[in-house]
Amino acid sequence: MRAQDLPGIRHLPLFRDMRQAHFEALMQGCYAQNFPAGLELVRQGDPADFLHIVVEGLVELYADWGGRECTMGILRPVGTFILAACIRDAPYLMSARTLERSRIILVPASDLRATFRQDPEFAVSVINDLAGNFRTMVRHAKTLKLRNSRERIAAWLLQQAEVAGASSYQLPIEKRFLASYLGMTPENLSRALKSLEADGLRVEGARVTITDRAKVEALAQPDLLIDGPDPEAEGGAAALPGPSPE
Amino acid sequence: MRAQDLPGIRHLPLFRDMRQAHFEALMQGCYAQNFPAGLELVRQGDPADFLHIVVEGLVELYADWGGRECTMGILRPVGTFILAACIRDAPYLMSARTLERSRIILVPASDLRATFRQDPEFAVSVINDLAGNFRTMVRHAKTLKLRNSRERIAAWLLQQAEVAGASSYQLPIEKRFLASYLGMTPENLSRALKSLEADGLRVEGARVTITDRAKVEALAQPDLLIDGPDPEAEGGAAALPGPSPE
DNA sequence: CGAACCCTTGACAGAAATCAACTAAGGTGG
DNA sequence: CCACCTTAGTTGATTTCTGTCAAGGGTTCG
CATH class of the missing domain: 2.60.120.10 (Jelly Rolls)
Known part of the structure; x- marks a missing residue:
């Protein structure tokens, strides 16, 4: 110690x-x-x-x-x-x-x-x-049961933008873990990310850019009762509550 | 009071x-x-x-x-x-x-x-x-992310049989709530229940009968780390921890 | 340089939601 | 007591979503 x-x-x-x-x-x-x-x-x-x-x-x-x-x-x-x-x-x-x-x-x-x-x-x-x-x-x-995969992804990426404090940021984890966390396969995530370009989200490699926040929000419908935050809720099973690196 | x-x-x-x-x-x-x-x-x-x-x-x-x-x-x-x-x-x-x-x-x-x-x-x-x-x-x-709908249903019905202490029992809640709790539509549950007859589960109205426990278990693969019980875990969001009628 | 490994893409199969129609059961009010 | 209404449940047809299998590109690391 x-x-x-x-x-x-x-x-x-x-x-x-x-x-x-x-x-x-x-x-x-x-x-x-x-x-x-x-x-x-x-x-x-x-x-x-x-x-x-x-x-x-x-x-x-x-x-x-x-x-x-x-x-x-x-x-x-x-x-x-x-x-x-x-x-x-x-x-x-x-x-x-x-x-x-x-x-x-x-x-x-x-x-x-x-x-x-x-x-x-x-x-x-x-x-x-x-x-x-x-x-x-x-x-x-709640997010698993109420949202479909595209909505879950959009909501998560939007929340990460809040955490990062910028509309463009690097994914803090590998995509396969994100896929698994959000309850889908890597292939599915990959395809969904491409399709989200039409909804105001561009993802190139690990770089995420919100190109049209209004569109993303229309899809994700971010909700305080799903997308947090409960401050201090860092133990147990939170996915990346802390600030994510660049 | x-x-x-x-x-x-x-x-x-x-x-x-x-x-x-x-x-x-x-x-x-x-x-x-x-x-x-x-x-x-x-x-x-x-x-x-x-x-x-x-x-x-x-x-x-x-x-x-x-x-x-x-x-x-x-x-x-x-x-x-x-x-x-x-x-x-x-x-x-x-x-x-x-x-x-x-x-x-x-x-x-x-x-x-x-x-x-x-x-x-x-x-x-x-x-x-x-x-x-x-x-x-x-x-x-865990059950939502790791099991498909038929497996979730089988596991839940099996668990209820334990609670009831019998291989035949009455469903303690309406099917639509069960469907929603397990993360599917009522139509999907209805169809799945019928198909589960081939896996050792018969459901007639609200009456559930385990006709072939080995088959049901082969499908549901009941697991203490998913299907409980955590005794005393009755608050919050448990689904029917208590004994079910009949 | 080669070997993993992650990610992507395509083709396909399977699962699940949706829409619509119909049945059955329970409760209400005439 | 029965006609009616409401609602849960079922079934079918169809579309959409998602997982699976297979292959290829790119990157990292030994």
Whole structure:
């Protein structure tokens, strides 16, 4: 555990309000590890022994069933994941793997459970975090059930433009992960992106440009109750809530 | 507020561990109301002023966007809903309506937030409840993204057979709600149900019969990490966790 | 330089939504 | 008690959407 990892963690909504003594005790029991890209950190079905914190790198949350696989979320530093499983002392519902070389802090789940029983402020933070995670997942289910694939793509690209603060930006993740996250195949995404040129969206390689915002919005109908944001909802399964690089 | 409503509420995982004085104070501030069938209790986007408890009847959680609508969950007594929005003091992400004449208890969200700050046991219960809700929604997203419609139907009908404890049972909800919950149209469900006769499932009206469990399981591939159960996960958006009639 | 790998494109098959019509069941009011 | 109305469910025809299979281009990395 490096000292320079601590400030970023301490500033997370989950940890920022707890008592310093408790924070230090919690961090004392942590393990820190650097992982290469492509490594499986967590396997769905495993007992949830550790809360994970990404302090460097990029992590994918995914699920599989019957040989199929899908991306459930992607996390950038600094973010936590699989809090809910740790708290319930239940098996992980999602797997996690590094997409880049990553540095991960592992917080023993038992320490976590002991701490929020002692520290009311921390309990409140956990409550807020879980509520945010739940709402993020409700939003995800809503977009899957209420929008078709072109609408989902348009809404997601529009939201990323907000995050980037510009009408032209680089895709922060590979297209295949985006496709999987949005519930479609890469081929389907590829075709849909081309067709979206008629709706005010141009995508060339990883560069996205909103050429006609009114048209895009007419298609995507961005909605606060689907496209967020729930601030502080970064744990669990959010897809790139943080600012995306250029 | 009737006295006979209290025991059922007190036995909910959310309320069973809190201090009696706090429980009584919380219930003191509640409103109880009987609603006819088909009434909208909560509109998505509204500020979350009340935690809702169904003590009698049947309530649908649903979402809409761009003129489309989908069922997100169905609740039977005794169950709570929209806890997460109350805690975050954020707009509801889902609407709720009565499907039958129902009796609902309304708990002011501000009282709720004040209480879990004072009562550590209650805070732990809230944490567990939210974690369960989150996991329920992850499962829902997983089934939507990883299974096709026939597989989703088979898995759901199989799960209901477990709940009913019999290989033949009555559907606890109308088919159109089931269709919407599973992310398809009623027509599609109707056709799929007929085709499932070849996979060991017979459905006649509301009566479901598993005629060949091995075949059904071969299709549905029931999975603990999708089809539950997370016990105590009854709030939020579970679809019929409770025992179904007949 | 070669080997992966991501992305794209095309052709096709399969799944699902839509539109329309019809049946059956339940409830209402005469 | 029955005619009527409403609504859920079903069925069929059709279109649209989406996944699958196959192949090729481009890039990155060893």
